[in-house]
Amino acid sequence: MNKPKRYTITSALPYTNGPIHIGHLAGVYVPADIYARYLRLTGNDVVFIGGSDEHGVPITIKAKNEGVTPQDVVDKYHTIIKQSFEEFGISFDNYSRTSAKIHHETASEFFKTLYDKGDFIEETTEQLYDEKANQFLADRFVTGTCPKCGNEEAYGDQCEKCGTSLNATDLINPKSALTGNVPTLKETKHWFLPLDKHEAFLREWILEGHKKDWKPNVYGQVKSWIDDGLRPRAVTRDLDWGIPVPVPGGEGKVLYVWFDAPIGYISSTKEWAQREGKDWEPYWKSNDTKLVHFIGKDNIVFHCIIFPAMLKAEGSYILPENVPANEFLNLEGNKLSTSKNWAVWLPEYLKEFPNQQDVLRYALTANAPETKDNDFTWKDFQARNNNELVAIFGNFINRVVVLTNKYYNGIVPAPGAFSQVDEETLAALKAYPEVISSSIERYRFREAQTELMNLARLGNKYLADEEPWKVIKVDEARTQTIMYVALQIASALATLSEPFLPFTSTKLKSILNVTSSAVETSWNEVSTKDVLLPVGHQIGEAELLFSKIEDETIQFQLDKLEASKKANEAANKAVEPQKPTITFDDFTKLDMRVGTILEAEKMPKAKKLLVLKVDTGLDVRTIVSGIAESFTPEEVVGKKVTVLVNLAPRALRGVESQGMILMTESTEGKLVFVNPDDANVPNGLHIS
Numbered sequence: 001m002n003k004p005k006r007y008t009i010t011s012a013l014p015y016t017n018g019p020i021h022i023g024h025l026a027g028v029y030v031p032a033d034i035y036a037r038y039l040r041l042t043g044n045d046v047v048f049i050g051g052s053d054e055h056g057v058p059i060t061i062k063a064k065n066e067g068v069t070p071q072d073v074v075d076k077y078h079t080i081i082k083q084s085f086e087e088f089g090i091s092f093d094n095y096s097r098t099s100a101k102i103h104h105e106t107a108s109e110f111f112k113t114l115y116d117k118g119d120f121i122e123e124t125t126e127q128l129y130d131e132k133a134n135q136f137l138a139d140r141f142v143t144g145t146c147p148k149c150g151n152e153e154a155y156g157d158q159c160e161k162c163g164t165s166l167n168a169t170d171l172i173n174p175k176s177a178l179t180g181n182v183p184t185l186k187e188t189k190h191w192f193l194p195l196d197k198h199e200a201f202l203r204e205w206i207l208e209g210h211k212k213d214w215k216p217n218v219y220g221q222v223k224s225w226i227d228d229g230l231r232p233r234a235v236t237r238d239l240d241w242g243i244p245v246p247v248p249g250g251e252g253k254v255l256y257v258w259f260d261a262p263i264g265y266i267s268s269t270k271e272w273a274q275r276e277g278k279d280w281e282p283y284w285k286s287n288d289t290k291l292v293h294f295i296g297k298d299n300i301v302f303h304c305i306i307f308p309a310m311l312k313a314e315g316s317y318i319l320p321e322n323v324p325a326n327e328f329l330n331l332e333g334n335k336l337s338t339s340k341n342w343a344v345w346l347p348e349y350l351k352e353f354p355n356q357q358d359v360l361r362y363a364l365t366a367n368a369p370e371t372k373d374n375d376f377t378w379k380d381f382q383a384r385n386n387n388e389l390v391a392i393f394g395n396f397i398n399r400v401v402v403l404t405n406k407y408y409n410g411i412v413p414a415p416g417a418f419s420q421v422d423e424e425t426l427a428a429l430k431a432y433p434e435v436i437s438s439s440i441e442r443y444r445f446r447e448a449q450t451e452l453m454n455l456a457r458l459g460n461k462y463l464a465d466e467e468p469w470k471v472i473k474v475d476e477a478r479t480q481t482i483m484y485v486a487l488q489i490a491s492a493l494a495t496l497s498e499p500f501l502p503f504t505s506t507k508l509k510s511i512l513n514v515t516s517s518a519v520e521t522s523w524n525e526v527s528t529k530d531v532l533l534p535v536g537h538q539i540g541e542a543e544l545l546f547s548k549i550e551d552e553t554i555q556f557q558l559d560k561l562e563a564s565k566k567a568n569e570a571a572n573k574a575v576e577p578q579k580p581t582i583t584f585d586d587f588t589k590l591d592m593r594v595g596t597i598l599e600a601e602k603m604p605k606a607k608k609l610l611v612l613k614v615d616t617g618l619d620v621r622t623i624v625s626g627i628a629e630s631f632t633p634e635e636v637v638g639k640k641v642t643v644l645v646n647l648a649p650r651a652l653r654g655v656e657s658q659g660m661i662l663m664t665e666s667t668e669g670k671l672v673f674v675n676p677d678d679a680n681v682p683n684g685l686h687i688s
């Protein structure tokens with residue numbers, strides 16, 4: 001197979017203003033982890049890098065809103081994120097954070113190098129300024145209309161609708177996110193990375209060099225930006241949260257978060273190397289290292305244009321070999337949203353599905369948004385588990401282990417002569433490492449996982465066709481051969497499942513008793529070794545790898561989402577603005593009394609109207625009320641209600657209505673009474 005190589009694998013630094021959800025996992029961390037685990041298994045020199053992105057405007061806004069410091073915000077979420085990654089089995093070699101000292105130093109130095117080389121343009125320009133907040137507005141501090149697609153909720157650094165990278169001053173009708181004020185323009189000095197100067201290099205490197213090996217969605221986005229023409233981009237900000245600008249005139253300014261964040265990959269590598277007693281430089285500066293960035297599609301511009309331009313300008317770094325960005329994952333047909341709580345949060349999943357990390361990994365990879373946006377549904381999650389992991393993979397392993405224990409006390413039996421089916425099955429088995437490798441190396445993780453499941457299918461079908469539980473009654477020698485072949489497939493599954501289902505792989509290796517002995521099979525050996533599980537080897541007891549997920553479990557998750565949806569609808573219902581102020585005298589003109597509905601009937605040929613007889617304490621009068629879509633006549637008879645009794649009478653469909661019943665609306669949009677709700681309150685009482 002391939003010669004060992006050195007790989008630096010990075011995964012997008014999660015932003016520390018909330019926990020990880022399935023969109024992050026499917027788009028970035030699960031594919032990156034499959035890739036890293038696979039490369040380690042095939043004997044490569046791999047560093048898999050992660051870390052928290054802790055600077056930038058949204059964190060300062062969140063801190064302000066919660067009345068805490070930005071450091072409090074990042075400490076809280078860094079801890080949550082790091083721990084959930086560990087529990088989920090994302091096998092980072094190092095998980096760092098951009099508030100770490102080593103990162104501040106690395107980013108600072110990087111900036112100074114570019115500054116010293118004259119790679120920046122220093123310019124005093126007019127920037128948006130919020131007079132009320134006394135602050136310059138950039139990035140997420142300002143919203144407005146995207147000049148490219150017309151999205152009215154574009155941010156000062158990017159339009160999330162069309163993906164265009166923006167400067168705050170590009171926005172049409174800008175508005176401060178802090179005060180809602182219309183900003184003014186004020187002069188300030190900043191440093192700009194002249195992307196236009198790097199256009200020729202970017203064009204040659206990506207558009208000519210990577211046309212074939214980069215994913216079409218990534219290549220297409222990059223091409224459209226370059227074809228649109230690149231412009232200088234400010235890499236500093238007037239802010240107090242971040243990495244101070246380390247050059248004269250930089251006081252009170254920090255590095256732009258998108259300048260410092262990707263340098264976080266480098267500082268995290270340094271941190272790892274220091275801990276492991278290694279040299280970090282070959283992982284970033286040696287031409288035989290493959291640098292691969294795993295990201296979501298919203299980060300393409302930063303990883304394919306801005307960061308490479310920075311690395312190229314610095315001069316001593318390698319450029320990414322590939323940036324296999326994914327599209328977005330939706331949830332039950334709707335866009336994932338942190339603010340709307342429309343998500344499956346990793347910490348909650350880990351709590352509610354203990355020891356079922358692999359089920360989520362499997363479902364997310366099976367539905368990975370590799371070439372287009374895709375949808376996660378809980379029904380699909382259940383079906384993937386019950387119909388594939390349980391019914392195929394789990395069923396096969398369970399039968400093999402149970403029967404081996406039953407027939408041979410757990411000892412791998414010696415085979416007799418192989419039948420044609422045996423030969424074909426063993427030959428097919430040997431082809432899998434190459435097939436799965438080929439898909440992984442082309443970043444086709446769904447396809448790779450499908451092939452892994454095909455190997456389990458092969459085993460499951462082999463046992464179902466050969467029926468050792470029947471053959472044992474008539475031909476003991478043949479049964480030994482069947483079980484021997486099945487055990488070889490089980491052993492191959494233990495090895496080849498590791499990148500996709502690491503917890504299952506570990507458990508299966510323990511069941512097969514191949515964890516620490518000479519019988520452990522490497523990825524490549526699945527093809528090359530004649531015997532994977534040798535005759536006479538003792539395996540362990542059967543243990544279920546997967547268990548069925550019941551309908552109630554899925555319904556519980558769907559109910560949670562439904563509750564989020566309802567809460568949002570209630571929160572989003574536009575509250576009407578207050579009416580002009582009235583005097584107390586105005587108020588006292590309203591004569592409101594408690595009354596009881598005595599009779600009710602539908603107004604003929606009017607869908608909305610009920611004709612009511614109401615005891616107001618003064619009299620019994622007729623009131624026509626538009627509540628027929630919310631109540632039947634039977635429901636309202638006997639109800640205590642609030643009545644405006646001195647409203648001028650008016651005729652509705654020929655019936656004179658002598659007053660008005662006060663109503664309001666429930667969160668579900670149903671009319672409800674403004675109700676004294678106490679039978680002891682006498683009719684005719686004033687409401688005041």
Ligand SMILES: [Zn+2]
Nearest residue numbers: 146149159162
């Ligand atoms: Zn746009």
